[in-house]
Amino acid sequence: MDAATQRRWGDQMFALLAANTTQMADDEYVQPVADYIDPAHARRERDLLFRRTPLIVAAADELAKPGEFRTVDIDGISAVIVRQDDGSLKAFHNVCRHRGCRVVEAECGTARTFTCKFHSWVYGGDGALRHVPMAEGFAGIDRAQRGLVSLPVVEKHGLVWLIPTAGMAMDIDTFLGPMNQVLADLKIPGAAVFRFERFPEKLNWKLVVDTFLELYHLPYLHTKTVGRFIEGKGALNEQFGPHSRFIAPRKSFLPALKDIPADQRNVADHTVIIHRVFPNAVVVWQRDHVEFWTAVPDGDDPNRCMVRLWLLSPDKVVGEEDRLRWEKNWDIVRGTVHAEDFPMARTIQQGFSSGAQDHVIFGRNELGLHEFHRSLKEALAAA
Ligand code: FES
Numbered sequence: 001m002d003a004a005t006q007r008r009w010g011d012q013m014f015a016l017l018a019a020n021t022t023q024m025a026d027d028e029y030v031q032p033v034a035d036y037i038d039p040a041h042a043r044r045e046r047d048l049l050f051r052r053t054p055l056i057v058a059a060a061d062e063l064a065k066p067g068e069f070r071t072v073d074i075d076g077i078s079a080v081i082v083r084q085d086d087g088s089l090k091a092f093h094n095v096c097r098h099r100g101c102r103v104v105e106a107e108c109g110t111a112r113t114f115t116c117k118f119h120s121w122v123y124g125g126d127g128a129l130r131h132v133p134m135a136e137g138f139a140g141i142d143r144a145q146r147g148l149v150s151l152p153v154v155e156k157h158g159l160v161w162l163i164p165t166a167g168m169a170m171d172i173d174t175f176l177g178p179m180n181q182v183l184a185d186l187k188i189p190g191a192a193v194f195r196f197e198r199f200p201e202k203l204n205w206k207l208v209v210d211t212f213l214e215l216y217h218l219p220y221l222h223t224k225t226v227g228r229f230i231e232g233k234g235a236l237n238e239q240f241g242p243h244s245r246f247i248a249p250r251k252s253f254l255p256a257l258k259d260i261p262a263d264q265r266n267v268a269d270h271t272v273i274i275h276r277v278f279p280n281a282v283v284v285w286q287r288d289h290v291e292f293w294t295a296v297p298d299g300d301d302p303n304r305c306m307v308r309l310w311l312l313s314p315d316k317v318v319g320e321e322d323r324l325r326w327e328k329n330w331d332i333v334r335g336t337v338h339a340e341d342f343p344m345a346r347t348i349q350q351g352f353s354s355g356a357q358d359h360v361i362f363g364r365n366e367l368g369l370h371e372f373h374r375s376l377k378e379a380l381a382a383a
């Protein structure tokens with residue numbers, strides 16, 4: 001993190017903590033409940049956000065070597081992403097060109113070819129159709145036109161980004177805009193996936209992202225977990241187009257920095273930085289490592305989503321002596337969210353459907369939520 005940014009953060013956070021407050025929006029934000037439960041709204045989000053936007057679907061480390069592949073499902077689209085011999089990535093609809101079966105069932109692995117289980121058509125890692133049993137039955141087809149259907153994919157900042165619609169242009173630099181530099185500063189390329197987990201949740205996908213966007217709940221819901229390490233105030237929000245960054249002070253912030261001259265403080269070391277990447281990803285910087293989350297709608301039911309979590313360690317190989325430390329990191333991140341945030345969020349989802357109210361309120365102190373929901377509203381309105 002550059003010195004000017006650290007200086008700016010330090011000054012602002014000291015002022016907020018001294019005033020026992022956090023950064024405020026001008027007004028409260030009224031958020032309609034329907035956006036979390038209305039099937040028509042969910043379909044609109046699917047068509048306009050989850051079919052047209054570059055989405056983070058993997059860590060590049062998971063597909064490091066030629067032949068390594070990963071499948072991903074995004075609200076009804078199954079895709080397979082494959083590392084090519086020249087080091088590039090290709091992605092395809094995971095749909096057989098004979099009669100439409102899912103070709104690759106495994107979540108990840110290494111393969112030179114993919115064979116459809118139904119009638120054994122064989123595709124190369126480059127998507128080309130390689131073999132058709134009883135070929136005389138298909139003498140009239142042009143095999144060159146029967147490869148797996150390509151999807152736009154790109155590797156950037158150590159992450160794999162996919163647009164699950166064939167033929168769409170992938171312009172990741174324009175999409176990220178000023179967020180490009182912010183993500184580059186995280187130095188993810190070269191990091192290794194220590195653990196990955198995927199689990200269905202009975203939540204609208206937005207509630208998963210909401211979980212990360214305010215500190216207000218930390219001293220209450222997380223008294224015994226992350227609330228012990230992170231302040232419930234003093235946070236800064238910075239917006240980068242539809243994306244944002246949320247900088248939260250650790251409990252070590254004041255004791256460690258209060259006697260250090262403002263221009264010499266290593267502010268970042270005493271923060272957690274939450275990067276919200278539009279529309280559905282959260283990349284959390286934790287000093288010595290990064291973890292990232294995505295949430296995608298799961299079918300037509302707005303009350304369900306699929307959550308994915310990756311924990312990256314900066315070192316390629318985690319030695320035995322370090323393993324315990326990383327297991328502990330994994331337990332903290334999973335424990336807090338699974339045991340505290342998501343159970344709370346499930347009651348929210350249920351409460352939304354109860355008819356109790358047609359809106360909820362984001363306080364002036366919950367600025368990250370304002371930014372997230374405003375970015376969605378603007379994207380849906382512009383489309
Ligand atoms: S559907 Fe795949 S080989 Fe027939």
Ligand SMILES: [Fe+2]
Pocket residue numbers: 211217221222341
């Ligand atoms: Fe939380």
